[in-house]
Amino acid sequence: MTTTFSSIATQLEAQAIELPSWAFGNSGTRFKVFSTPGTPRTIQEKIQDAATVNRYTALAPKVALHIPWDTVTDYAALGAFAADHGVSVGTVNSNTFQDDVYKFGSLTHTDASVRRQAIDHHFDCIDVMHATGSQDLKIWLADGTNYPGQGDLRGRQDRLADSLQQIYARLGDDQRMVLEYKFFEPAFYHTDVPDWGTSFAQVSALGDKAMVCLDTGHHAPGTNIEFIVMQLLRLGKLGSFDFNSRFYADDDLIVGAADPFQLFRILFEVNRGGGFGADSPVAFMLDQCHNVEDKIPGQIRSVLNVQEMTARALLVDTGALRTAQDAGDVLGANAILMDAFYTDVRGDLAAWRESRGLPADPMAAYAASGYQQKIAADRVGGQQAGWGA
Ligand code: PSV
Ligand code: MN
Ligand code: MN
Secondary structure, eight states, rough: OOOOOOHHHHHHOOOOEEEEGGGGSSSOOOOOOOOOTOOOEEEEHHHHHHHHHHHHHHHHEEEEEETTTTTTHHHHHHHHHHHOOOOOOEEEOOOOOSSSGGGGGSTTTHHHHHHHHHHHHHHHHHHHHHHOOOOOOEEEEEEEESSSSSSSSHHEEEEEEEEHHHHHHHHTTTTTEEEESSSSSSSSSEESSSSSSHHHHHHHHTTTTTTEEEEESSTTTTOOOHHHHHHHHTTTTTTEEOOOBBBBSSOOOTTTSSSSHHHHHHHHHHTTTTTTTTOOOEEEEEEEOOSSOOOOHHHHHHHHHHHHHHHHHHHHHHHHHHHHHHHOOOOHHHHHHHHHHTOOOOOHHHHHHHHHOOSSSHHHHHHHSHHHHHHHOOSSSSOOOOOOO
């Protein structure tokens, strides 16, 4: 029996995607950062923009912070400000990659005083989590080397384990740590957390509150990302996603733009592994930068793409698929998956939104709202996202 859209309608209601505060700032490449009229000047304005995405889609109830880019004096007030705008503070991202002191590493550094500074920064991030009600600390490290022999690979891994242990010990009962991996950049010879296996090994040594963060743009071309999703869910260690898409390296483009089929395959494995639903441990975050397109519609497009591929993934007739797989029906099984992928759910989703008091077409509704023109007129001198000068 085929799965119908009405049978998955309630499952879609549970979908919640965190937006990164830095997606709303100006970003670019090492060649040029183009500024966009209306760019937020403060974290409060970033939260207002994120809340706008949520208002048009009901898909984005949380905003992830990046410290120190989003530093304020009163974090409790920032949490209250977010609540007033109908959103809450999501993942807190640490940053040990932009200060001179971290030139040769942070949590892996040979110099104990640099390592101390990096660990203390994470303690500060945990304080921010307590004040804002955030539950997840995300660690992505730029640590690595450029030349063979430059560093002691094993020693760096051992120091990393010790640093993470200290940070882990500081987490509150309801708080978690997610360790993000990335195969290269900014280091080009080796990276200290290059792959899911290294992240898994490090977080497994810590305990239940430490999980892996999978950024979809952080793999070598051709990597079967849905296999990693399956394995981490199977092992109970998929803590969060950073969704974006890429054509070449860590492009941070709109999720689903480069390869919607890959996004579908990933979301199918999320569902297969129990990663959807209210009690799922998986936090769904976007990690995107918008270099040339407007930021708010860019984020709206992204969350809609995730929703669309989620709906298609939920439409897979899993019973028939299992039967075909068990019978060795190669082409039959493949056809069942492809049938769901090729199902156009846009009309059903538009009706689904309207029945819930949302605009049928959030992109069009936002464009017609005048918000973009208003922020362009009101905000002068918007901020750059943290990097990319
Ligand atoms: C750097 O590659 C990166 O894009 C990581 O994916 C982090 O999640 C993000 O920056 C924010 O620190
Ligand atoms: Mn990321
Ligand atoms: Mn990245």
